[in-house]
Amino acid sequence: MHQQGERAVSTDELAGVQALERKHPELPLAPGYIQRREFEYERHGTRCFILSRDVVTGKLVAPFCGPTRTEEDFLAHAQAVVATNPQVTRWHFVCDNLNIHQSEALVRWVAHLEGIGQETLGKKGEYGILALMPRRAAFLSDPSHKVVFHYTPNHSSWLNQIEIWLSILVRKVLRRGSFVSVDELEANVLAFIANYNQTAKPFKWIYQGKALTI
Template identity: 30%
Template sequence: MPVYSAVPLELTAAERHRLKKMAYGHKTPHQARQRATIVLLAARGRGNARIAAETRLHVDTVRRWRGRFAVGRVPALADRKRSGRPPTFTALQTAEVKALACQLPTESGAPLSRWSCPELAREAVTRAIADTISASTVRRWLRDDALKPRQHRSWLFIRDPNFRATAQRVLNLYARISDGTPLGEDEYVISADEKTSIQARCRCHPTLAPGQARAMRVNHTYGRGGALAYLAAYDIHRAKAFGRCEPTTGIDPFMALVAQVMTQEPYASAKRVFWVVDNGSSHRGKKAADRLAAAFPNAVLVHTPVHASWLNQVEIYFSVVQRKVVSPNDFTDLTQVGDRLRAFEDRYNATAQPFQWKFTTSDLDDLLARLDRHTADHQEESSAAPAA
């Protein structure tokens, strides 16, 4: 009988480090751990029979993986590709199902708002794309191309003809620049808006505190205790919030918020205080700007573009209020809502830091360029489509 001599192995430092991670990693598959162990023992000069005894593997298994490593190094320890079972579906069938997933259901005559994998499988059979097909197969095909027809996102085209100039002015103020000149130490930028309809929902059973392996429990049923509006002004560079609760929104409540801020220092004696607001009815248009300037000559109203409230930093503060104060909503009455909001302002102002606003005018130009390309492509597709 032939006598097999063990293949001598020498490892580089990188190979040894990688094999140790494979052999001792908690998340390493069992087979990969065995193969790495074989190679590490072989590199220490041990024979195949001894390695087989220590690892409780057959000596032929040890010899095979030792030899494969000697030829192909670490990549050779992976399983080789196998032919597997012949495919049940053709490439054309796969492409047709994916193409169907990229169409709106209404274009196919299906009374659906969006496709699901079971519905796509049923439609594929109806269209005779395949005699039978499972939803899991469709799901696997869609996952290969990252297709998600069950999901949707809303979008909005820019309608403001002065969008860039208006947005640039807001972004420059965030960067402490006005009309190309840096703001002085006695100039401030305030972001203001209203958070409407904060309800007082009194739960029919007390809310239960969280415990070990148990989340907070809030009873689903509740009694309505009314609603109020929360108006807030946020100094974006000093990270200071000013708020007030009103029965409703409107011009008078907004001007009351302005007066609350502008009658205290350092804003009362400031050279200019810029108020960044959206185009809500309480502070829309030139009349609102004139009204603000008449009441406080050093106040300057600056509007965000139409449908661009996301440029208003106070919306970030409102999201913090929603997560930390309002939700889950469990208040006995509106007085408790107001007290909680005022107490939160004091808590927030004690430790707040300015938001790390990263959207700059360069990002704005990139966004507008992408929208222009998208609009051009959409117009080309529309013009190329055959007339009905």
């Protein structure tokens, strides 16, 4: 796929990330004691991150950060990802079944890229492609489109590789972080992404699609 000019990215959101400032310094490591910290903190607001990871290179592409996670935010992120390389013949987004991944805004954007008239799409909640989420998802999953969305099965979002990367972000940056503002939170996350991209490698994906045994 990559050699044929196509790109696949694994996409998901990390919503409601709190900018927490610890009221007291952490206690340092000591023989026989792990690093300790006080439980008190102050909240300085939240941020939402929309992230896409190239499954071949391992790099994060066009990370998005903002106060909300709307269908317009997700559309802006998808458009930014596609804009990073106009030479790509087809983009594949792997994501879960969240409603903003199957939105009217996405359908209208993909239809525009395909030269499909907006008047043929119907009306959300009433008729045509836009009427219902399953119809929108079917349209967005069309493999002939220049931008194709692939949806993980219900309750199986863990199959999406971006979930692994988000756990890395939580462990390395968020869990023990102390941020005096949402701006500092955003700056720390984006700096971590920039540093990660310098040495990024693809995950060695070993799951073979077989049922897990107990």
